Amino acid sequence: MIHASTTAITRPRSLDEALAALEKSPGAVLLAGGTDLMVAWNAGERHLPERVVDLWSVPELATIGVAGDALHVGALATHSRIVGSPEVRAHAPALAEASRTVGAAQIQNRGTIGGNIANASPAGDTLPVLLAMDATIVVASRARGERPVPADAFWTAYRRTALAPEELIVRVEIARDRPQVLFRKVGTRRAQAIAKVSMALSLRRSAGGAVEDARIAWGSVAPTPVRARRAEDALRGKPLDAASIGAACAALPQDISPIDDIRSTREYRLHVAMAILRRALSGWVG
Numbered sequence: 001m002i003h004a005s006t007t008a009i010t011r012p013r014s015l016d017e018a019l020a021a022l023e024k025s026p027g028a029v030l031l032a033g034g035t036d037l038m039v040a041w042n043a044g045e046r047h048l049p050e051r052v053v054d055l056w057s058v059p060e061l062a063t064i065g066v067a068g069d070a071l072h073v074g075a076l077a078t079h080s081r082i083v084g085s086p087e088v089r090a091h092a093p094a095l096a097e098a099s100r101t102v103g104a105a106q107i108q109n110r111g112t113i114g115g116n117i118a119n120a121s122p123a124g125d126t127l128p129v130l131l132a133m134d135a136t137i138v139v140a141s142r143a144r145g146e147r148p149v150p151a152d153a154f155w156t157a158y159r160r161t162a163l164a165p166e167e168l169i170v171r172v173e174i175a176r177d178r179p180q181v182l183f184r185k186v187g188t189r190r191a192q193a194i195a196k197v198s199m200a201l202s203l204r205r206s207a208g209g210a211v212e213d214a215r216i217a218w219g220s221v222a223p224t225p226v227r228a229r230r231a232e233d234a235l236r237g238k239p240l241d242a243a244s245i246g247a248a249c250a251a252l253p254q255d256i257s258p259i260d261d262i263r264s265t266r267e268y269r270l271h272v273a274m275a276i277l278r279r280a281l282s283g284w285v286g
């Protein structure tokens, strides 16, 4: 529980109020669904902060919709709402798929995409999907207004992000003309498991079948979610065949740096990553 005697909690009712609260107390802890924060506070992994800005009642952050040529998903959209959203299912089905694998129903009803992004765990399920979709994470502060940050530039180091202390995440934007993304998550169980390895893959191919563009993003195999740029390069400009798939899989170990931890070993993660990449690319041939 948050103890009011030690923590001052502000509950803004609009985005403007939330930005004003952050401007007044830069670095205040933003609370969305609390499914990461409450666990960390209760377990003593994080100290109770002096100031909390509770975003739960900020309606502007909760919207999901299409604006022009992009899908907009508000930072406060819960995983349940993402799974149930016709707009997300139409324009970014892999995002709905990733949200569907986050915890169980209780967690999906409270946990938000903004929390998943800002928590910056390399195992966060939506993060590789956002990388593969070339999503833009729109952040804002009262002084500077909105600032678009490409997903590629958002996670800067282990549990670090490009967010400034007076900024919050407003929404995620995903272009509607992106190629679709394949999402794979390997955990201890099929449900309610944190990823040992996850992958999001998108390919754009020419009429002749050559790979024009490839984005292969990974979770749980490096300090941040990462793109496998050498593996992508091994595919780009090539027909998708045994030779290019073999080259991409051979390049993959240079792109990722899995570790041994409580969930898995480096060796297992490398093996599984290569296997799911090979299987996904082989399924694409034809």
Ligand SMILES: Cc1cc2nc3c(=O)[nH]c(=O)nc-3n(C[C@H](O)[C@H](O)[C@H](O)COP(=O)(O)OP(=O)(O)OC[C@H]3O[C@@H](n4cnc5c(N)ncnc54)[C@H](O)[C@@H]3O)c2cc1C
Pocket (backbone or CB within 6 Å): 029, 030, 031, 032, 033, 034, 035, 036, 037, 038, 039, 055, 075, 076, 101, 102, 103, 104, 107, 110, 111, 112, 113, 114, 115, 116, 117, 118, 119, 123, 124, 125, 126, 163, 167, 168, 169, 170, 192, 193, 194, 195
């Ligand atoms: C039992 C359990 C199972 C879980 N399973 C999974 C899983 O399978 N996959 C997975 O990816 N995650 C999992 N999680 C983690 C968690 O549920 C998700 O990361 C969730 O999306 C976090 O969202 P939240 O709104 O609860 O974040 P919060 O706990 O409210 O916040 C998390 C972090 O994000 C920051 N933050 C929140 N909103 C914003 C914003 N708009 N702008 C800037 N910063 C912000 C907070 O300050 C905090 O640092 C699990 C958690 C639990 C307890």
